[in-house]
Amino acid sequence: MAVGKQYDYLVVGAGLFGAVCAYRAKQSGRKVLVIDKRPQLGGNIYCENIAGINVQQYGAHIFHTNNRQVWDFVNSFVEFNNYRHSVLAKADGKIFNLPFNLNTFYALWGVTTPREAAQKIAEQKTPLATEPQNLEEQALALVGRDIYEILIKGYTEKQWGRRCPDLPAFIIKRLPVRFTFDNSYFDDRYQGIPLGGYNKLIEKLLSGVETRTSCDFFAERRQWEAWAEKIVYTGEIDRYFNYEFGKLEYRSIRWETEVLACPNYQGAAVVNYVDGQIPYTRIIEHKHFEFGAQAQTVISREYPAEWQEGAEPFYPINDAKNTALYGKYAELAQKEENVIFGGRLAEYKYYDMDEVIEKALKSFEAENIP
Structure with a gap:
């Protein structure tokens, strides 16, 4: 660690990418600080316990992968159940199976x-x-x-x-069409939900790591940069470079969560509402991810929204204009010798969870950390 530096690594963002990087850095003996602007750790996989049910606060996340290395990695921290995702679509009062298969x-x-x-x-x-x-x-x-x-x-x-x-x-570019009576949403060999929710995985990854929540990197940027030898940055890449070329565009989402006095509301974890006149895109019933038997249930209605300054950015809009704009920021990022950019916002790319973990592990292989 250089003279005057308090940390080897400052990790900006406590989602999966940041948490895996922090774990690898600590494992190698580096001193690490993780900060996050939200009041809790876990990024978009954070769960809140409501009525004894682990409620995924930022939408449905189902872990699935064909990567044995990634599967073994997450299972070294937490045990996963055998949940298999099966999505229903409701259209004009009728139920259809997704992805498209012979049942559909x-x-x-x-x-x-x-x-x-x-x-x-x-x-x-x-x-x-x-x-x-x-x-x-x-x-x-x-x-x-x-x-x-x-x-x-x-x-x-x-x-x-x-x-x-x-x-x-x-x-x-493609729409999955199956000519079998198979309702499985994912084809991956390894699937499931962590027993006790995703918070368990984040807690284990960040065990022994110094963390600070409700902490905005940009509010005291000079201080954070002065404290750390290197930075792992997982936020919006355009903001990191002070919007030098303009702002990237996103879609946002909001949720309305409700506790219901019944043991089972819709009989499935996710039902998509495909009719245009219904304002929400889907209803998530969280207990089904962990086969809950509670007397109550918790549902979340998911409403897509235009992204505006101050709202949470969720989905990059990877059209030609935004892809070209991101390319300019990516060139700047390559010149930052002491910054690792990673994750959905820093790379302006939608990632599945296994891909995020694989990318984080490879980022630290490039750091030559054993």
């Missing part, structure tokens, strides 16, 4: 065989003479009119706050 096609058309389903989709697909120019054209070319109109259009327009013809085609 039976509910739509009454078909019962892979051949019948494939033929029905082929009949409905819209042939294109050129590359699809927008999301609507892409969806119609991939799965046809019925699936698009009933299960894609309303949900997508709510999610992004824009009409499908105004959204870029690349948002749905």
Whole structure:
């Protein structure tokens, strides 16, 4: 550690990327400080116990991976249950299974065989003479009119706050279609939820690490930079560089959480509401992630929202304009010798949890920390 420095590493953000980096640094004997602007640790996987139920405060997070190294890593801290994600979609009062599979096609058309389903989709697909120019054209070319109109259009327009013809085609480069009666949302070999919730994983990763919450890096930036030899930064990359090239765009989300005096509200952890006139995109019933048997239940209605200054940024808008803008910030980041940029906001990229952990571990391999 250089003279005058109090820490080897300052980790800005106590989500998964920051927590894994802090763990690896401490494990190697480095002195680490983790700060987070929120009043709690855990980033978007933070859970609050309500009525004896672990409520995921920032939306549904299901751990899934094919990476054995990552699976073994998280299981060295906490035990996972055998939860397998299965999503339902509610449209015009009817229930459909997601992703699209033979159960979905039976509910739509009454078909019962892979051949019948494939033929029905082929009949409905819209042939294109050129590359699809927008999301609507892409969806119609991939799965046809019925699936698009009933299960894609309303949900997508709510999610992004824009009409499908105004959204870029690349948002749905592919749509998973299964010609089996398999309702599993993920194909990954390893899946589950930590026993006792995600807070248990974060607590173990940060055990023995100095942490400070409700602490804004930018409010006292010069002090933090002076205290640490190196910084792990997981916040918005454009803000780190004082919006030198302009601001990146995001979609935000808000939740309305309610405790209900019944043991089971919807019979599944997640039900998507795909009708355009319903303002929320889905309802999460948290107890089902851990097979809860409590007398009450807790649900969260999820409402997409336009991101504005001061709101939480959740989904990067990776269109051509924002991708080009991020590229400029990425070039600046590469020149920062003493800063590791990582995670969804610092890399302006949607990550699954296993990908975040893998990236954090590789970042510290590059640091030559054993």
